[in-house]
Amino acid sequence: MDWLRRNWRAWSFVGGLIAVWAIVAALRLVDPIVLPAPWNVARAVPGMLRERLLADIAWTLGRVLAALVVACVFGIPAGLFLGYRQRAYKVVEGPLHALRSVPASALFPLFLILVGVGETSIVALAAYPSLLVVMVNAVSGAALANQNRLYQARLLNLNSLHMVFDVLFYEALPSIFDGIRTAVSYSLLLVVAVEMFIGLGERGLGRAIYLYQSSYRIPETYGAIMIAGMIGILLNWVVTKLQHHMLRWLPNVREEQ
Amino acid sequence: MMSGPALSSPCPCALELEDIDFSYATRFNGINGALYKDFSLRIEPGSIVTIMGASGAGKSTLGRIMAGILIPQKGIVRRSPDFTRPSDLVYVDQHPMNGVFPWQTVLENVRYPLEKLNWEGPRRRDRICYLMTLFRLSALSDVYPAQLSGGELQRLALSRCLSWKPKLVILDEPFSALDGKVKAEITSALHELALKDRMTLVLITHNVSDALALGMRCVIIARRPVQVMSDLDFHLGFPREENTPDYDAMQQALINGIRDGLV
Numbered sequence: 001m002d003w004l005r006r007n008w009r010a011w012s013f014v015g016g017l018i019a020v021w022a023i024v025a026a027l028r029l030v031d032p033i034v035l036p037a038p039w040n041v042a043r044a045v046p047g048m049l050r051e052r053l054l055a056d057i058a059w060t061l062g063r064v065l066a067a068l069v070v071a072c073v074f075g076i077p078a079g080l081f082l083g084y085r086q087r088a089y090k091v092v093e094g095p096l097h098a099l100r101s102v103p104a105s106a107l108f109p110l111f112l113i114l115v116g117v118g119e120t121s122i123v124a125l126a127a128y129p130s131l132l133v134v135m136v137n138a139v140s141g142a143a144l145a146n147q148n149r150l151y152q153a154r155l156l157n158l159n160s161l162h163m164v165f166d167v168l169f170y171e172a173l174p175s176i177f178d179g180i181r182t183a184v185s186y187s188l189l190l191v192v193a194v195e196m197f198i199g200l201g202e203r204g205l206g207r208a209i210y211l212y213q214s215s216y217r218i219p220e221t222y223g224a225i226m227i228a229g230m231i232g233i234l235l236n237w238v239v240t241k242l243q244h245h246m247l248r249w250l251p252n253v254r255e256e257q
Numbered sequence: 258m259m260s261g262p263a264l265s266s267p268c269p270c271a272l273e274l275e276d277i278d279f280s281y282a283t284r285f286n287g288i289n290g291a292l293y294k295d296f297s298l299r300i301e302p303g304s305i306v307t308i309m310g311a312s313g314a315g316k317s318t319l320g321r322i323m324a325g326i327l328i329p330q331k332g333i334v335r336r337s338p339d340f341t342r343p344s345d346l347v348y349v350d351q352h353p354m355n356g357v358f359p360w361q362t363v364l365e366n367v368r369y370p371l372e373k374l375n376w377e378g379p380r381r382r383d384r385i386c387y388l389m390t391l392f393r394l395s396a397l398s399d400v401y402p403a404q405l406s407g408g409e410l411q412r413l414a415l416s417r418c419l420s421w422k423p424k425l426v427i428l429d430e431p432f433s434a435l436d437g438k439v440k441a442e443i444t445s446a447l448h449e450l451a452l453k454d455r456m457t458l459v460l461i462t463h464n465v466s467d468a469l470a471l472g473m474r475c476v477i478i479a480r481r482p483v484q485v486m487s488d489l490d491f492h493l494g495f496p497r498e499e500n501t502p503d504y505d506a507m508q509q510a511l512i513n514g515i516r517d518g519l520v
Contacts, residue, residue: 148355151326152418155344156373166369170360249360251403 036219041226044219052208053227060191060205061231063119067126067187068180075183076176077130080139080164081173091111098234100136104129104190108198121132122198126190132182137179141172184235192228205231271302271337271425271457272346273322278331280324286496292318293329294482297322300425302337305451305458307472309465309515315460317351320427323459324348339424344374349418351429356414357402364389364398366417374421384420391446392416407434412443422432422454429461432470443468448495465511470506477514487514 004011018038024030025037032040043054082089108125115121145168153167169176195206202211204229212220279293292315300306300323310316321327322334324346340346350356357366367388371381389395392412402410411434419426431447432440448471451458462468468475469491477487489510493503 130268146355148352149358151348152356155347156370157343158373162373167358170358173360249401249403251354251359 015124033216033218036222040219041217041222044217045223048208048220053224056203056208056224057231058225059203060195060228062237063122063126063191063204064184064187064231066123067130067191068183070123070127071130071134071183071187072180075134075179076138076169077164079135079176080142080168081160082135082174083139083142083145084164084168086143096132096136097224100129100132104186105193108194122191122194124185125194127170129186129190133182133186134179136177137175137182138172141175142168144175145171173247177239179245181236181239184232184239186237188228188232261364268335269302269499270299270303270335271339272300272459273335274298274319274329274332275335276332277329277334278321278330279318280329281318291482293322296332296483296485298476298485300457300459302339302457303455305448305460305471305473307460307462307475308374308469308478309462309468309475310478310483310516314463314478316463316478317429319483320348320429320459320461324427337424338470343372344421345424346427347418347423347425348427349414349429349431351433353407353410353414353434354402356418357410359402361392362399362401363413366413367394367420368403370421372416376396376421380502388420389415393442408436408439411435412439415443416448419450419454421457423456423458425459427459427461430463431460432462432464432467440467440470447471465508465515466499468511469493469508473510475514477511479515486517489514 021035022038023208025032025035107128108121111121111125111128119223149171150163150167153163157168177178191204192206192209195204197206197208203219209221209228210222212218212224274296277296278291279296280291285417294334298319308319309317318327319508326335326348334500336346337459358369361369364385367385368381371384371399374383381449389398392415393413394409394416397405397413402413405413411431415428428447432443435443447458448458458471460468475487475489475491476485477489478484479486487510489507493507498504
């Protein structure tokens with residue numbers, strides 16, 4: 001429970017919010033249909049878990065991770081190569097930023113036509129803005145790479161592959177992680193939204209939230225929403241841990257100052 | 258890598274700058290006045306040359322022009338026909354963090370260039386062992402550059418940049434973060450490497466004792482546009498002993514040379 005003790009202020013704040021919720025519910029200040037009491041939500045959770053929740057979590061998580069993998073596997077190398085060869089980047093820069101500006105949710109019908117109905121279209125839709133943001137961050141990370149170090153690397157007569165994956169990748173890694181965080185937000189948002197409004201097999205957290213809400217099982221709705229939030233927190237925590245591990249060699253700028 | 262015509266005549270020297278014009282164009286206030294105008298310098302192979310000047314004199318710029326990092330606006334940078342690969346000529350930056358890969362440990366930093374330059378296993382291992390011992394980095398094998406002190410970082414940058422036996426090395430302020438004892442060790446290490454691997458060394462510094470520690474020839478530059486104020490040859494043996502009459506004489510000659518440059 002060391003982390004509990006260390007972040008006691010944060011936990012106290014969360015506890016305070018739940019306490020306010022409990023008080024509001026106990027005093028019936030808000031209609032229980034709109035805002036169920038926290039204990040009712042908690043009581044609903046075991047039932048949800050038995051019903052379908054674990055499968056839903058697995059499906060949503062699976063889709064989000066698939067989208068992130070696609071975004072990273074294609075976005076990072078593409079971004080690094082473009083950042084390294086600025087001439088190539090200048091050519092695609094305009095269309096790239098135009099693509100980024102189109103809200104991905106608006107493109108879902110297009111994805112349905114292009115990719116077809118099914119898992120592929122959900123993952124493709126979630127991967128689309130994720131890939132773009134990871135790629136753009138990789139480009140800027142590579143462009144900001146330490147030129148003196150690149151000179152040292154060039155002395156070694158590295159081929160493009162080594163230059164990009166042994167040197168530029170690490171130079172751009174802090175930028176890339178910023179991109180990955182944003183990609184996590186995009187992916188989770190789009191997967192849940194598509195699950196909610198399109199259906200596609202009646203599986204996933206978004207679907208669960210929608211079904212609970214439309215059958216007026218409000219405590220379950222709140223429960224599912226909160227669990228979706230916790231998935232987001234969990235994903236962010238994983239990315240942070242990964243970042244701390246992969247960037248453990250980073251000089252601490254604050255110390256130098 | 259060459260500016261001007263390719264080698265028109267064989268160059269017996271290691272490096273030659275001929276009638277170099279260079280200036281930094283700044284976006285803030287237009288061309289900043291010519292830094293180098295019709296500047297010439299010749300480095301003989303196997304020599305250890307020190308380029309001395311006050312801070313801001315243009316020494317690092319000269320080092321970069323020699324290395325091919327900066328391209329002069331006019332003039333020829335002629336390199337020995339011996340330099341067949343990019344790795345034959347190295348410029349070691351003033352800030353040691355620019356000469357190492359922060360994401361690799363000390364050992365990986367020394368090993369990576371040798372791997373990429375295709376040194377075979379046993380030869381590579383021997384070279385790594387030799388360098389780590391010479392620069393006293395063996396105890397720091399698994400440490401990341403961010404955790405090293407300034408002096409350790411400088412030793413790492415030096416050992417890394419010299420690992421593949423380059424033919425010409427331009428060292429920019431290599432001793433700035435080192436104290437007397439470590440400096441003496443590194444100086445003798447550099448001298449040993451220069452002799453063993455038959456390197457030509459160009460040292461850039463503004464510190465008189467650094468210049469006297471290693472150089473066989475000292476070029477003092479000053480003024481705008483940069484000119485060679487003095488070109489002194491040393492006849493001191495190695496290792497250099499301070500407080501001997503020869504040493505003091507050379508030290509005085511250097512100080513006089515610098516003082517003339519400031520006037």
